Amino acid sequence: MKRTSLNDIAKQVGVSKTLVSFVLNGRGKEFRISDEICRKVLDVATELNYQPNRLAQGLRTGKTRNIGLIIADIANPFFGKLGREIEQEAALNDYHVIFCSSDENSEKSAQQIAMLQQSQVDGYIISPPMNSEEQIRALSKTQVPFVLIDRYFPEIESDYIVVDNFDAAYQATAHLLRLGRKKIANLTVNLNLVNMKERTDGYKKALEDHGIRIDEALIRVLPFSHDNRDVNMAIRELAGDRKNLKADAILFSTSKLGVMGIECMSALGLKIPDDVAVVSFDNVDAYKICVSPVTVIGQPLKEIGKTAVSLLLNRIADPATKTQHIRLKTELIIRKSCGS
Amino acid sequence: MKRTSLNDIAKQVGVSKTLVSFVLNGRGKEFRISDEICRKVLDVATELNYQPNRLAQGLRTGKTRNIGLIIADIANPFFGKLGREIEQEAALNDYHVIFCSSDENSEKSAQQIAMLQQSQVDGYIISPPMNSEEQIRALSKTQVPFVLIDRYFPEIESDYIVVDNFDAAYQATAHLLRLGRKKIANLTVNLNLVNMKERTDGYKKALEDHGIRIDEALIRVLPFSHDNRDVNMAIRELAGDRKNLKADAILFSTSKLGVMGIECMSALGLKIPDDVAVVSFDNVDAYKICVSPVTVIGQPLKEIGKTAVSLLLNRIADPATKTQHIRLKTELIIRKSCGS
């Protein structure tokens, strides 16, 4: 059974394909096609199970109704959920999403941007990896709209939507301080990106504001490779000696680190929150059923997704609008991992 | 900066676009294009940052190098990881994946198949929701290759790749029995799909083989909506009365159920494994740092992904090959949730 084209319908009905196109686009009235012919065309279209060829449509109209999405890793629950929200919101607007996982690797993202360009996507939603500034700058020049999510480049004028990472980390740290923790560590990852920087900055500011000296030894920046040994080493150094803990609390800047970290802590026999209190960014499932359910900084994924799509579609509709910078609040979800 | 087409290059170099196409496809030698012209064309192509229009290519050649992927939900870690493997394996073969989340809803999957058809994908990898048999049958008729994953329809002749769910559940149940559990419950979901059926069948067979009467009251089939109250109710009925437990172990047929179930159990103050032992399908992160790390049935996601892609690409290359049915073994990863 080979595909049905406009021409096939036109032939079978005995009219021009122009007419068929008009009718199938619901513009029969507008072009004064007689009701009888309209009906016939529609009948034959369903009879032959006509499916428009989106390549041809896209080629002719210059619009694909596809948007490209570049995130770090669709298998990471944070991005998985965010991606899902974006997919859903796009679908509501009759757009489809092409997913790409960059692994925070700028060479991959460059390839992916090129591929998406070649696919003639109508716009992009991008969580840009580090060292991708030039790609993003080049993308601006193509005039195809894009919005950045999760992070952004301060020097590039573009739409973006992020959370207030500084405030989030500040609040989380303040929460730990309020509960009497003094030696609060921060485990983060060596991605040179604003969002990670803001998290550590918020953490530092909270300490400062509470009159606590910042101890750089308590700030551990781990390689993105997420090797178990690195995490293990860091945890060991911070809390390995139970009588003489260097840290009595840890703020994890990502859930991936947090999950690995807690796994290590369990293996080392460290008790949460008795030995060490824990707060982590991102409200992933794992934290709900954890040894001691983990207090987390929840991001409003649904709102991020919805807003990203709506910003993008607005800009597609009107490329001239002023760029928007949106910063959403997070929510500190208090569970048991910090004691009380 | 508007897009560069073959014609733009042709004009600038002063040759025909035919020649440009030959050169850019690396077929310069084959068509005896002089080295000098070749060089010029390539230079101008990079100078103008030429990006081939994949819509036009696809339209002309009938091949898009895109494959459609329909899974239940990209935000579900099981499908997220599987999707990622598929994306990666496809990329190695210079194919791209268009993700669709069906939510196990056959109307959505029907729409998605239609959309993918319209997008002229070269093939599909589908985890078909229930009631989608007719869609899949119709898809066969289009002659566009597809492979089913995670589940399949016994009455439909097609490639598929699944795990041995029967054996997996059998082994898990046997493991619980070996550890002395007698009243083993099975929490599953009301998806009328072979994989779920096989899981419960394996569970039953293990009980039978160990001379234990099957108690239908211990098999709880919950609605797919995954409402917290349903899970809560089920857990309560099975283990609510601690002195008089109806079940001393639970086999969760999905990790989504398992995570919710364990959350309930914690809330009810039930101890794992002391009060109730737990085994679950799917090795998700949450189980690693759980109150009592959970013994799980791990699926070989990488292999499933690789095999799905390679089956599909083989069939794209040669549609005539005999259909293949692949059933991979799972791995029982023993942790602490069953005691010892």
Place this chain on the structure above:
DNA sequence: TATTTTTGCTAAATCGATTTAGTTAAACTT
């Protein structure tokens, strides 16, 4: 020298839609 072969290139068709600019016949004006 005449013929054939090779070299190096191009014109035009094609994929399947959309859209602009008509065309013809009927109906309506005046």
Place this chain on the structure above:
DNA sequence: AAGTTTAACTAAATCGATTTAGCAAAAATA
């Protein structure tokens, strides 16, 4: 009856690539 409007439809161009068929000039061969 002649001119104008309207109704109902179509031809052909177009998007940007690929590919088939073929052309002219140069080189090789007879």
